Amino acid sequence: MSGIIxxxxxxxxxxxxxxxVYGIVRFPDVYTQLHASGKAAxxxxxxxxxxxxxxxxxxxxxxxxxxxxxxxxxxxxxxxAIAQAAYHRRxxxxxxxxxxxxxxxxxxxxSPGEGHVGDAAGD
Amino acid sequence: xxxDLVFFAGIAWLAVLLAVTIAAIGRAxxxxxxxxxxxxxxxxxxxxxxxxxxxxxRSYALDAALALALLSFVATLAGARYxxxxxxxxxxxxxxx
Numbered sequence: 580m581s582g583i584i585x586x587x588x589x590x591x592x593x594x595x596x597x598x599x600v601y602g603i604v605r606f607p608d609v610y611t612q613l614h615a616s617g618k619a620a621x622x623x624x625x626x627x628x629x630x631x632x633x634x635x636x637x638x639x640x641x642x643x644x645x646x647x648x649x650x651x652x653x654x655x656x657x658x659x660a661i662a663q664a665a666y667h668r669r670x671x672x673x674x675x676x677x678x679x680x681x682x683x684x685x686x687x688x689x690s691p692g693e694g695h696v697g698d699a700a701g702d
Numbered sequence: 703x704x705x706d707l708v709f710f711a712g713i714a715w716l717a718v719l720l721a722v723t724i725a726a727i728g729r730a731x732x733x734x735x736x737x738x739x740x741x742x743x744x745x746x747x748x749x750x751x752x753x754x755x756x757x758x759x760r761s762y763a764l765d766a767a768l769a770l771a772l773l774s775f776v777a778t779l780a781g782a783r784y785x786x787x788x789x790x791x792x793x794x795x796x797x798x799x
Binding site: 585589590592596599600603604609612615616620623624630631632636639643649650654656658660661663664665668670 | 768
């Protein structure tokens with residue numbers, strides 16, 4: 580029974596990580612790629628590690644718990660740092676219908692209520 | 703009891719995904735995209751090490767996975783801070799005029 584649960588978790592994690600890698604390859608800009616990297620890849624690797632812990636000894640379970648907790652704490656921070664750096668460098672938003680609420684990035688449509696306010700003046 | 707074929711197939715499929723992600727590092731258009739792909743490659747490698755540890759029923763590979771998770775976080779954070787304002791370790795407006 581635990582073997583079946585581990586197999587299901589492995590297949591689930593592999594499917595999620597495949598979706599994440601497909602998003603990395605296919606999404607048009609870094610802001611959307613961060614969704615695939617920060618959510619899909621992290622959830623996939625968590626499922627794989629939990630599947631590895633099922634049926635393992637206490638030394639495997641303790642390391643898996645440490646690694647999953649560490650990844651859950653650090654992955655959003657790293658994704659936010661990358662997004663902040665990309666926004667600071669005014670990287671263009673290439674996805675269709677991207678909405679830049681501060682309207683400082685060229686090529687993106689500004690927020691509908693704001694018009695053309697604050698073109699890099701308050702930076 | 704455990705079906706080892708699924709774990710073998712998982713290791714092989716993760717190796718394919720790792721190759722695809724490394725190719726994505728090579729063809730990224732900007733440095734931030736390259737950083738994202740590198741972060742994802744390290745995540746895939748952690749999953750691969752977890753599957754290897756479960757396959758061998760030894761915990762050595764998970765030590766490497768834990769160290770890799772720590773190192774990847776610090777590397778990504780330093781890279782992103784350096785990419786953003788060219789100063790990895792302090793705030794940009796702490797210095798006086």
